[in-house]
Amino acid sequence: MAEDFEVDVVVAGAGACGLLAGLRASENPDLIVAVLEKSTREGCNAQVSSGSLAAGGTRFQAAAGIEDSPARHAADILVENGDERHRPLVEALTAVAPRYIHWIADALGYPLEVGLDMTRHGISVPRLHTDPLRRGGGPLISHLRQILADRPNVALLDEAPVTGLRVEGSGQKARVIGVTARQSGADVTVSAGTTVLATDGFAGNRALMREFCAELGDPFHGGVSTATGDAVAWLRDLGAEFRNMGACLRHGQVTIHGTRVNPNLPWLGAVLVNTGAERFVDEQAYGYSGLAPHVAAQPNERALMVWDAEADLVASHSEMMRDSAKASALGSAPDLATLAADVRMDALLLDRALEPLPGRRRLVAPFHYAWLTHGVLTTQGGAAIDTHGRVLRKDGSAVAGLRAGGGTAVGLAGPDSSGYSSGNGLLAAMGMGWIVGNDLAAGLA
Numbered sequence: 001m002a003e004d005f006e007v008d009v010v011v012a013g014a015g016a017c018g019l020l021a022g023l024r025a026s027e028n029p030d031l032i033v034a035v036l037e038k039s040t041r042e043g044c045n046a047q048v049s050s051g052s053l054a055a056g057g058t059r060f061q062a063a064a065g066i067e068d069s070p071a072r073h074a075a076d077i078l079v080e081n082g083d084e085r086h087r088p089l090v091e092a093l094t095a096v097a098p099r100y101i102h103w104i105a106d107a108l109g110y111p112l113e114v115g116l117d118m119t120r121h122g123i124s125v126p127r128l129h130t131d132p133l134r135r136g137g138g139p140l141i142s143h144l145r146q147i148l149a150d151r152p153n154v155a156l157l158d159e160a161p162v163t164g165l166r167v168e169g170s171g172q173k174a175r176v177i178g179v180t181a182r183q184s185g186a187d188v189t190v191s192a193g194t195t196v197l198a199t200d201g202f203a204g205n206r207a208l209m210r211e212f213c214a215e216l217g218d219p220f221h222g223g224v225s226t227a228t229g230d231a232v233a234w235l236r237d238l239g240a241e242f243r244n245m246g247a248c249l250r251h252g253q254v255t256i257h258g259t260r261v262n263p264n265l266p267w268l269g270a271v272l273v274n275t276g277a278e279r280f281v282d283e284q285a286y287g288y289s290g291l292a293p294h295v296a297a298q299p300n301e302r303a304l305m306v307w308d309a310e311a312d313l314v315a316s317h318s319e320m321m322r323d324s325a326k327a328s329a330l331g332s333a334p335d336l337a338t339l340a341a342d343v344r345m346d347a348l349l350l351d352r353a354l355e356p357l358p359g360r361r362r363l364v365a366p367f368h369y370a371w372l373t374h375g376v377l378t379t380q381g382g383a384a385i386d387t388h389g390r391v392l393r394k395d396g397s398a399v400a401g402l403r404a405g406g407g408t409a410v411g412l413a414g415p416d417s418s419g420y421s422s423g424n425g426l427l428a429a430m431g432m433g434w435i436v437g438n439d440l441a442a443g444l445a
Contacts, residue, residue: 003183003186003187003188003189004188004189004190004191005034005188005189005190005191006190006191006192007032007033007034007155007190007191007192008031008032008033008192008193008194008440009021009022009025009031009032009033009034009192009193009194009195009196009440010033010034010035010036010178010179010190010192010194010195010196011025011033011034011035011036011195011196011198012036012162012179012195012196012197012198012199012231013035013036013037013038013044013162013197013198013199013200013406013408014035014036014037014040014044014145014148014156014158015044015045015046015047015141015198015199015200015406015407015429016044016046016137016141016406016426016429016430016433017198017405017406017407017408017428017429017430017432017433018035018037018196018198018406018433019035019141019144019145019148019433020100020144020429020430020433020434020437021196021198021403021405021432021433021434021436021437021440022035022148022154022156022433022437023108023144023147023148023151023437024433024434024436024437024438024440024441025436025437025440025441026148026151026153026154026441027437027441028440028441028442028443029152029153030153031153031440031441032153032155033151033153033154033155034154034155034156034157034190034192035148035154035155035156035157036157036160036161036162036179036181036188036190037156037157037158037159037160038159038160038161038162038199038226039158039159039161039226040145040158040159041159042224042225042226043138043224043226044141044200044224044226045200045201045223045224045227045377045378045407045425046137046140046141046425046426046429047137047138047141047142047224048136048137048138048222048223048224048377049136049137049377049425049426050130050136050137050263050318050319050320051130051131051135051136051137051138051139051140051319051426052115052118052128052129052130052422052423052426053097053101053104053112053128053129053130053423053426053427053430054073054097054123054127054128054129054421054422054423054424054426054427055070055073055094055097055098055101055127055129055427056068056069056070056071056072056073056074056094056097056098056125056127057069057070057073057098058098058101058102058114058127058129059102060101060105060112060113060114060129061114061125061126061127064114064116064126066114066125066126066127067125068125068127070091070094070095070097070098071091071094072124072125073094073097073127074087074090074091074094076122076123076124076421077090077094077122077412077421077424078090079122080122080287080414080419080420080421081412081413081414081415081416081419081420081421082414082415082419083244083412083413083414083415083419085243086243086410086412086414088387089385089386089387089410089412090412092387092431092435093412093427093428093431093432093435094427094431096431096434096435097427097430097431099434100430100431100434101129104140104144108143108144108147110131110140110143110144111131111132112129112130112131113129113130113131113132114126114127114128114129115128115129115130115134117264117314117317118130118264118422119264119267120263120264120267120287120421120422120423121284121285121286121287121288121290121421121422122287122421122422123421123422123423127423128422128423134317134318134319135319136319136320137426157181157183157188159183159184160181160182160183160188161181161182161230162179162180162181162199162230163179163180163181163182163230164179164180164234165178165179165180165195165234165237165238165402166178166179166180166189166190166191167237167238171239172393172397174238174239174399174400175399175400175401176195176238176399176400176401176402177191177192177195177401178190178191178192178195179192179195192401193401193445194401194402194403194440194445195401195402195403196389196402196403196404196405196436196440197231197234197235197383197391197402197403197404197405197408197409198404198405198406198407198408198429198433199230199231199406199407199408200223200224200226200227200228200229200378200406200407201223201227201229201378201379201380201381201382201407201408202227202228202229202232202379202407203221203223203227203248203376203377203378203379204221204223204224204225204226204227204228204229205227205228205229208229208232209376209379212245212246212379212381213245213246213248213376213379215246216248216250216296216376216417217296219250219292219296219374219375219376220254220258220373220374220375220376221375221376222251222254222258222260222375222376222377223376223377223378227378227379227407229379231383231404231408235383235391235404235408238391238393238399238402239393239394239399240383240384240391240392240393240399241383241384241392241393241394242381242382242383242384242410243381243382243383243384243410244380244381244382244410244411244413244414244415245379245381245382246381246415246416246417247379247380247381247411247413247414247415247416247417247419247420248289248376248377248378248379248380248381248413248417248420249289249376249377249378249379249380249411249413249417249420249424249425250288250289250290250292250293250374250375250376250377250417250420251288251289251291251292251374251375251376251377252286252288252289252290252291252292252293252294252295252296252303252372252374253265253288253291253305253372254372254373254374254375255324255327255329255330255370255371255372255373256302256329256371256372256373257324257327257328257329258327259320259323259324259327259329260320260323260324261305261315261320261321261324261329261330261370261372262315262316262318262320262321263287263288263320263422264314264315264318265305265307265311265315266283266284267284268307268310268311268314268315269307269308269310269311269356269360269361269363270283270305270306270307270311271283271305271306271307271353271354271363272295272303272304272305272372273303273304273306273345273350273353273354274298274299274302274303274304275298275299275300275302275303275304275345276299276345276349277345277346277349277350277352277353278349278353279353279354280294280297280298280303281294282357286418287418287420287421287422288422289413289417289418289419289420290417290418290419290420291374292374292375292417293374293417293418295372295373295374296374301373301374302371302372302373303371303372303373304343304345304369304370304371304372305369305370305372306339306354306363306367306368306369307363307367307368307369308363308364308365308366308367308368309364309366309368310364311363311368312368324370329370329371330368330369330370331343331368331369331370332366332367332368332369333365333366333367333369334365334366335365335366335367336350336351336354336365336367339365339367339369342369343369343371378407378425379407379411380410380411380412380413380417380420380424380425381410381411382404382407382408382409382410382411383404383408383409383410384409384410385403385404385405385409385410385432386398387435388403388435388436388439388444389403389404389405389409389432389435389436389439390402390403391403391404391409401445403436403439403440404432405428405429405431405432405433405435405436406428406429406432406433407429409428409432411424411425411428412424412427412428
């Protein structure tokens with residue numbers, strides 16, 4: 001049996017972008033908002049993320065004595081990604097980041113602090129915000145979803161994958177007037193004044209990965225199975241422009257069990273060696289995305305990361321390390337000889353590889369270690385959008401009735417995966433959700 005209903009705003013996807021868009025749009029009690037989620041059981045990429053919210057110029061930073069601003073945040077991102085074409089988008093997203101950080105903490109009651117222990121490549125001052133217990137993105141997304149579901153003017157439909165866009169007219173005159181979906185075996189048709197596409201990217205779609213990211217080979221996919229890039233085909237039909245489709249959030253610190261280690265480890269002294277006991281990279285010269293191709297180039301695409309008790313004391317305060325420990329991905333050794341025997345390497349070669357680089361401290365036994373490989377967590381390319389999330393065609397015209405963000409839209413990594421900075425994913429998703437939601441609440445279609 002088919003169901004038809006009409007709303008003011010329909011949002012495809014209840015991840016970070018869709019939730020912020022739905023929450024902010026529904027602040028206007030006169031708007032009826034429908035949010036359709038493919039599967040909360042399978043999850044979204046924001047749920048399996050570290051939950052790190054990047055923002056410059058927050059009261060949390062000020063309380064910690066950190067001088068920062070949206071302008072400095074934007075400058076850091078642009079230095080890393082070299083993507084001047086998207087400077088206006090970067091500046092728009094960094095400008096709103098402190099506002100939704102404060103709103104999530106104050107109005108929505110989710111505990112946040114600035115992570116003074118979260119050093120990352122390309123971030124000039126501490127600006128990653130997270131909950132004090134470092135629980136990852138799952139609890140944050142669950143918190144936001146519950147608030148959204150409790151709104152009287154919101155219909156949150158789970159297990160309701162969107163199957164397509166409803167379009168009126170054609171060519172430059174095409175207007176999106178809603179979506180089609182499936183729920184409980186029935187077709188669902190939703191008519192809406194504005195449609196927001198906030199679905200995940202295409203890292204879980206092998207065909208699209210081969211089309212756009214073939215040079216990456218066949219890396220481990222560390223994101224969610226629902227990231228199948230469904231919106232790519234819908235937007236192609238509308239003549240949308242796509243940008244930076246070869247860029248991904250890669251990760252060079254994925255354990256062979258599929259978990260991740262704390263990205264802070266290189267700044268705590270951790271060393272990477274290959275299976276031949278050779279140190280092959282300066283671990284602090286790249287972010288975890290930029291590190292991935294260096295790990296991929298090693299024999300068997302494997303690397304051993306070694307750190308010590310001093311580093312572990314700080315690094316273990318993270319959901320990623322707790323998950324890795326549960327997966328038995330972490331090892332320990334009381335001394336170098338035992339470490340070498342455990343990882344089947346020559347002790348003299350390994351000792352030489354652990355020699356600290358200039359200005360770095362020497363690791364001291366006992367040692368901790370993990371075998372790592374590389375993976376792709378999410379894609380960073382997507383539909384071209386303006387600073388208000390309007391989907392653009394190649395001639396610069398906007399598709400009427402449609403906004404986009406999150407994995408549907410172009411991200412902030414630039415044209416290459418090495419340009420990704422920690423926190424960029426949630427910044428792009430939540431920032432555009434905030435902007436779009438506020439526009440819709442104010443009556444700006």
